[in-house]
Amino acid sequence: MYTFSVVKKMDSFASGFARVDTTGDAHSFVQYLDLVHSLPFFQECKTLSYERLALTPGDSVLEIGCGNGVDTKNLAGIVGASGNTVGIDISATMLDAARDNAKNSVSSPEFMLCDGHHLAFPDDTFNGVRADRVIQHTRDPFAVIKEITRVTKPSGTVVIFEPDWGTFSLWPSEREVSRSILNFWCDSIPSGWVGRSVYAAYGNAGLTEICVEPKTLIITDLTIARKIFDLDTTFTHAVQEGIVSQEAVTQWEEALVQADHHMQFFSSLTFFLVTGIKS
Numbered sequence: 045m046y047t048f049s050v051v052k053k054m055d056s057f058a059s060g061f062a063r064v065d066t067t068g069d070a071h072s073f074v075q076y077l078d079l080v081h082s083l084p085f086f087q088e089c090k091t092l093s094y095e096r097l098a099l100t101p102g103d104s105v106l107e108i109g110c111g112n113g114v115d116t117k118n119l120a121g122i123v124g125a126s127g128n129t130v131g132i133d134i135s136a137t138m139l140d141a142a143r144d145n146a147k148n149s150v151s152s153p154e155f156m157l158c159d160g161h162h163l164a165f166p167d168d169t170f171n172g173v174r175a176d177r178v179i180q181h182t183r184d185p186f187a188v189i190k191e192i193t194r195v196t197k198p199s200g201t202v203v204i205f206e207p208d209w210g211t212f213s214l215w216p217s218e219r220e221v222s223r224s225i226l227n228f229w230c231d232s233i234p235s236g237w238v239g240r241s242v243y244a245a246y247g248n249a250g251l252t253e254i255c256v257e258p259k260t261l262i263i264t265d266l267t268i269a270r271k272i273f274d275l276d277t278t279f280t281h282a283v284q285e286g287i288v289s290q291e292a293v294t295q296w297e298e299a300l301v302q303a304d305h306h307m308q309f310f311s312s313l314t315f316f317l318v319t320g321i322k323s
């Protein structure tokens with residue numbers, strides 16, 4: 045029978061993205077982003093988020109938490125050589141990967157080490173600012189969104205794509221064990237409920253014409269779900285921290301594997317693509 049593999053990295057992808065460089069295995073976080081980027085769901089949401097920014101050649105654009113730089117490179121392609129593209133991230137490892145990915149790009153983006161809570165740019169600098177699955181890893185989403193709005197030019201656009209981990213579901217589920225583990229996972233993320241709060245944070249920052257588009261990721265292949273949702277690490281940590289017993293986890297793992305075998309495994313997570321205009 046298939047069993048869940050032993051976890052090698054110390055941090056889960058839930059908690060570790062807030063401090064990639066000190067996790068002890070920063071490269072596994074870079075590889076994780078490569079996996080995410082390979083899934084059609086994320087590719088479609090990313091393309092839609094570029095459209096929502098409504099950039100034109102010559103514009104300036106900022107990517108918050110740029111990770112491995114793939115989106116920053118794509119945005120640089122949209123604003124062209126006459127435009128200005130900057131990617132910031134709190135991780136030096138991510139920025140190294142980003143510079144490597146963008147080295148042959150025609151309109152070279154700039155990459156900077158910077159915390160989204162304190163952006164090193166003057167007021168009213170960018171025509172567009174984008175963040176993709178980043179604000180969930182910050183301790184104060186309202187402050188970050190206010191900072192993002194500060195550096196956006198009047199009439200400029202802010203686009204944020206964030207999950208709400210309170211919507212995370214797995215089937216089959218023993219209800220109490222499932223609730224305990226999924227709440228544990230959600231609470232391991234600095235701002236696990238960020239998805240539902242972005243609308244309010246936009247209003248608080250003074251953004252207008254706010255548009256919220258829900259996007260639900262559905263994964264029915266347990267092998268992919270294990271990687272995307274980091275199930276091994278989550279289950280291991282939940283047992284280590286006394287959230288659930290090893291026996292309960294083992295039973296649930298077996299049920300998940302059996303369901304997958306019969307093509308009945310199901311998992312889902314809802315993200316929110318939120319667009320707003322600085323007045």
Ligand SMILES: C[S@@+](CC[C@H](N)C(=O)[O-])C[C@H]1O[C@@H](n2cnc3c(N)ncnc32)[C@H](O)[C@@H]1O
Nearest residue numbers: 061109110111133134135138159160176178181
């Ligand atoms: C899940 S990854 C997403 C990366 C990229 N946006 C993408 O779509 O692939 C989260 C990224 O946010 C960065 N990050 C986390 N906290 C941050 C903060 N306070 N300021 C800036 N970047 C941060 C991480 O280092 C990581 O690169």
